[in-house]
Amino acid sequence: xxxxxxxxxxxxxxxxxxxxxxxxxxxxxxxxxxxxxxxxxxxxxxxxxxxxxxxxxxxxxxxxxxxxxxxxxxxxxxxxxxxxxxxxxxxxxxxxxxxxxxxxxxxxxxx
Amino acid sequence: xxxxxxxxxxxxxxxxxxxxxxxxxxxxxxxxxxxxxxxxxxxxxxxxxxxxxxxxxxxxxxxxxxxxxxxxxxxxxxxxxxxxxxxxxxxxxxxxxxxxxxxxxxxxxxxxxxx
Numbered sequence: 001x002x003x004x005x006x007x008x009x010x011x012x013x014x015x016x017x018x019x020x021x022x023x024x025x026x027x028x029x030x031x032x033x034x035x036x037x038x039x040x041x042x043x044x045x046x047x048x049x050x051x052x053x054x055x056x057x058x059x060x061x062x063x064x065x066x067x068x069x070x071x072x073x074x075x076x077x078x079x080x081x082x083x084x085x086x087x088x089x090x091x092x093x094x095x096x097x098x099x100x101x102x103x104x105x106x107x108x109x110x111x
Numbered sequence: 112x113x114x115x116x117x118x119x120x121x122x123x124x125x126x127x128x129x130x131x132x133x134x135x136x137x138x139x140x141x142x143x144x145x146x147x148x149x150x151x152x153x154x155x156x157x158x159x160x161x162x163x164x165x166x167x168x169x170x171x172x173x174x175x176x177x178x179x180x181x182x183x184x185x186x187x188x189x190x191x192x193x194x195x196x197x198x199x200x201x202x203x204x205x206x207x208x209x210x211x212x213x214x215x216x217x218x219x220x221x222x223x224x225x226x
Contacts, residue, residue: 032212043115043202043217044154051212093212098144098167099204101154 003027004088009106012082018075020105022088025069030093033064035073037084038104044087047073051093078109115218117203123224124193132188132221136205143186144206144215145178147199154202160186193225 005023012018024033034049048055048062050071055062061074075082087104091097116135124130136143145157156170160180171177175193180186190197200222204215 034214043204043219046214046216049212049214098156098159098170099215100156101146103153 003090003100004102006086006088006102006105008103009108011108011110012075012078014080014109014111015077018073018078018082018107018109020073020075020086020088020107021070022073023070024088024090027068027090028092029068031090032093033062033068033071034089034091034099035060035062036087036089036099036101037082038087039081039084044101047086078107080109080111083107083109115203115205115216117201117218117221119221120219121222121224123226126195126225127192129189129191130193130223132190132201132223134186134188134203134205134218136184136186136203137216138184140205140207140216141183142206142208142213142215143180144204145186145188146202146204148202148220149199157188157201190223193223195225198223198225 032049032051035047036044038044048057048060050062064071085104085106087101089099118133143160146154148154158178159167162183163180175191178188200220202217202220204217206213206215
């Protein structure tokens with residue numbers, strides 16, 4: 001079972017920042033927060049992951065609260081191509097555990 | 112290759128037939144995962160390989176499903192006596208190693224339709 005809670009859908013105007021929230025109140029100290037997205041009819045695409053510090057890469061920023069019970073994925077300047085289902089996943093740092101996907105957030109970027 | 116490759120991209124089969132789905136992971140990746148996604152649904156974990164062994168088979172939905180991996184590379188997912196409820200997109204992913212600090216890269220999937 002997924003250990004995260006995300007809103008089922010969100011809209012964002014093109015060119016604006018998209019802020020996607022995720023609750024993971026039962027996260028353990030040795031679990032990472034991962035974000036993936038799935039554009040229609042494609043395989044999931046890795047975006048970013050982090051443990052407790054905020055992370056930034058060329059695609060997005062990940063803001064994790066100090067208590068680690070929630071996080072926000074930020075797409076700084078959303079484009080129409082960012083329309084996708086975004087999945088927030090927690091995954092233990094060691095051992096052989098697969099990514100467990102929940103229902104995600106369907107982000108619609110509107111022109 | 113540059114990414115995870117799956118074949119065929121589409122497969123239509125008659126109910127009761129066996130099918131084999133193939134996954135070529137990224138070269139050197141030791142971990143390999145199979146998922147399936149039914150229409151309009153989320154991703155369902157099926158099985159995981161570390162090298163050639165499968166420590167986690169918990170997601171296989173029935174004994175009609177099996178998977179193997181040879182040479183630490185190519186993996187085959189076999190579905191025997193296919194049923195209509197097996198219709199889905201079957202996705203494969205690989206990662207350089209197991210564990211939570213490693214990203215997994217997904218293929219584009221095989222769309223299986225059982226008629």
